Amino acid sequence: MTGLRIAEIFGPTIQGEGALIGEPTVFVRTGGCDYRCVWCDSLHAVDPVHRQSWARMTTDQVWAEITRLSRGNPLTVSLSGGNPAIQDFTALIARGQQAGYRFACETQGSVAKPWFGDLDTLVLSPKPPSSGETVDWDAFDACIMAGQGAVQTVLKIVIFDDADYAWAQQVAARFPTLPLYLQPGNPQVDPAQPVDPQDLSDRLLWLVEKVTADGWFAPRVLPQLHVLLWGNKRGV
């Protein structure tokens, strides 16, 4: 079967994470992922038990929904998931850019695609030890190569604990020229449960105090702004 496998399209909202934080954005969340991070906050787009809620859509249908939600205002479209890199977004990106839209993509860096080079922002988010996944660095390097035509490529690493933090420092040493964003992990990912704002704030403070105490000035440390505002609510 052809077409794009889409879990949800929503917005406009603000980008809540990383380099484009605060930017008006429409999200296209794809269905399906080659990883199973233990703390994934988007399991509805990952676990095949939710497959029946994913839609097969043509590029034209996805584009129509983006223009409807954005009311024709050319803003930033973020391709997320799941892993958007297991699908083909060449035509959607070309169509949107013709109309003045910008495209970002969030991926873990396990699958490289030629269309990475067409992006405005490629966000590579390699998974730390706490995720339970192991990075294939050859595949990750291939993603960086594929993204060389993109306007910018940035790294975003989720930190839950000391081991993740030490790992992030090693990753930073490996890619010294890439802008690096750190965000504390959110352990409360059940959309039916409220988040504990004090716990999120404590995790952010812990991370900020760690980088400042270490004199590690390369990364920017940011919260998940959308989680502070809306908890684990979907579609924001």
Ligand SMILES: C[S@@+](CC[C@H](N)C(=O)[O-])C[C@H]1O[C@@H](n2cnc3c(N)ncnc32)[C@H](O)[C@@H]1O
């Ligand atoms: C849901 S993922 C989808 C894109 C892609 N699969 C990836 O992981 O980069 C989007 C972003 O959310 C982050 N993320 C997922 N679960 C999280 C959690 N519990 N706390 C903090 N960030 C999380 C991921 O690391 C990634 O940067």
Ligand SMILES: Nc1nc2[nH]cc(C(=O)O)c2c(=O)[nH]1
């Ligand atoms: N507002 C908002 N910002 C986000 N940044 C990354 C998200 C994602 O789940 O990929 C996300 C999301 O789902 N909502």
Ligand code: SF4
């Ligand atoms: S790679 Fe991304 S979408 Fe896939 S399980 Fe991990 S956090 Fe979730």
Ligand SMILES: [Mg+2]
């Ligand atoms: Mg998310």
